[in-house]
Amino acid sequence: MVTSDRKIGLAYGRPERGARTEHKMEDDRIILVDSREGLDGLVRRLAMVDEVAMDCEGESNLHRYGIHLCLVQIFDGERCYLVDPVVLGDISALREFVEGERVCKVMCSADFDMRLLHHTCGFRLGNVFDVQIAAKLLGSEHLSLQAILEEYLGVSLPKSASDRRSDWSKRPLSERQMEYAAGDVLHLLPLRRVLSQQLAERGLIEEAHKAHRALKNISFQPKSDPHLRLPGANRLPPAARTRLKRLYHVRERIAENLDLPPFMILANEVLVAAAKNPPPGKAAWHALKGMTRFARSRIAELEAALADTPAK
Numbered sequence: 151m152v153t154s155d156r157k158i159g160l161a162y163g164r165p166e167r168g169a170r171t172e173h174k175m176e177d178d179r180i181i182l183v184d185s186r187e188g189l190d191g192l193v194r195r196l197a198m199v200d201e202v203a204m205d206c207e208g209e210s211n212l213h214r215y216g217i218h219l220c221l222v223q224i225f226d227g228e229r230c231y232l233v234d235p236v237v238l239g240d241i242s243a244l245r246e247f248v249e250g251e252r253v254c255k256v257m258c259s260a261d262f263d264m265r266l267l268h269h270t271c272g273f274r275l276g277n278v279f280d281v282q283i284a285a286k287l288l289g290s291e292h293l294s295l296q297a298i299l300e301e302y303l304g305v306s307l308p309k310s311a312s313d314r315r316s317d318w319s320k321r322p323l324s325e326r327q328m329e330y331a332a333g334d335v336l337h338l339l340p341l342r343r344v345l346s347q348q349l350a351e352r353g354l355i356e357e358a359h360k361a362h363r364a365l366k367n368i369s370f371q372p373k374s375d376p377h378l379r380l381p382g383a384n385r386l387p388p389a390a391r392t393r394l395k396r397l398y399h400v401r402e403r404i405a406e407n408l409d410l411p412p413f414m415i416l417a418n419e420v421l422v423a424a425a426k427n428p429p430p431g432k433a434a435w436h437a438l439k440g441m442t443r444f445a446r447s448r449i450a451e452l453e454a455a456l457a458d459t460p461a462k
Contacts, residue, residue: 205334207331208266219267220235222244254277256339268368284358316330377391380418401415
């Protein structure tokens with residue numbers, strides 16, 4: 151099922167025990183699902199499998215404002231499907247697959263993706279096997295996907311900081327991004343088999359089932375009083391906390407309006423400093439270290455947030 155002219159592909163295979171394998175891609179098995187026809191075809195394909203590897207890429211106030219689901223990777227053992235919610239918009243056709251218990255979704259650190267899917271789509275993941283949970287039960291000390299693959303499959307999955315900080319909301323996706331995204335699911339199915347075997351050998355199957363059942367309770371919950379989570383906020387006196395709350399919400403409003411991460415409007419430490427010692431005028435605002443061009447152009451809104459608040 152080819153759903154886009156942009157098709158790269160991947161090599162898939164289980165390495166021999168003890169062998170160190172480099173993660174590599176070929177040219178014909180990564181499928182970008184960015185059309186309604188393609189999504190419908192994927193849904194039909196998923197009705198014929200019992201397990202898949204799954205992962206998500208999201209954007210959370212790093213390159214733009216808010217939390218966004220940008221990519222869903224699904225590997226069925228033959229092909230890796232990259233579902234593009236940015237282009238598609240509505241991916242509710244996947245709800246039955248995502249929430250159903252029939253197909254096992256093999257994931258790594260599933261709690262983040264579960265919150266992301268719940269917040270952006272209202273999906274509640276069903277029947278998840280989390281390789282991170284399994285590795286932790288087996289006593290692994292290092293629980294990143296790279297470390298788990300290295301320990302149990304001898305697979306090297308090189309990733310750079312720039313890959314991790316990639317802007318997944320930007321289109322078109324680069325081949326590098328698609329290869330990176332596919333790499334997160336490429337080895338999860340054989341990894342599950344190895345981990346499951348070791349869990350069984352050590353009598354940990356029931357404990358693993360219990361840990362995975364607990365995942366069903368995970369959902370996205372907005373943080374209460376997010377302004378108090380800023381470094382130094384809890385050391386402020388009550389009046390300054392009130393000012394910080396107002397400044398925080400003004401920054402959020404400006405960031406949302408400009409579709410920029412809040413830190414690009416005003417850094418947390420500048421927000422806390424202004425709440426603690428309110429600048430007495432525009433000149434003082436301009437003199438604040440860390441004032442951005444976005445904040446400089448909205449000083450009137452920042453000053454209004456501090457109006458009519460107690461001085462101490």
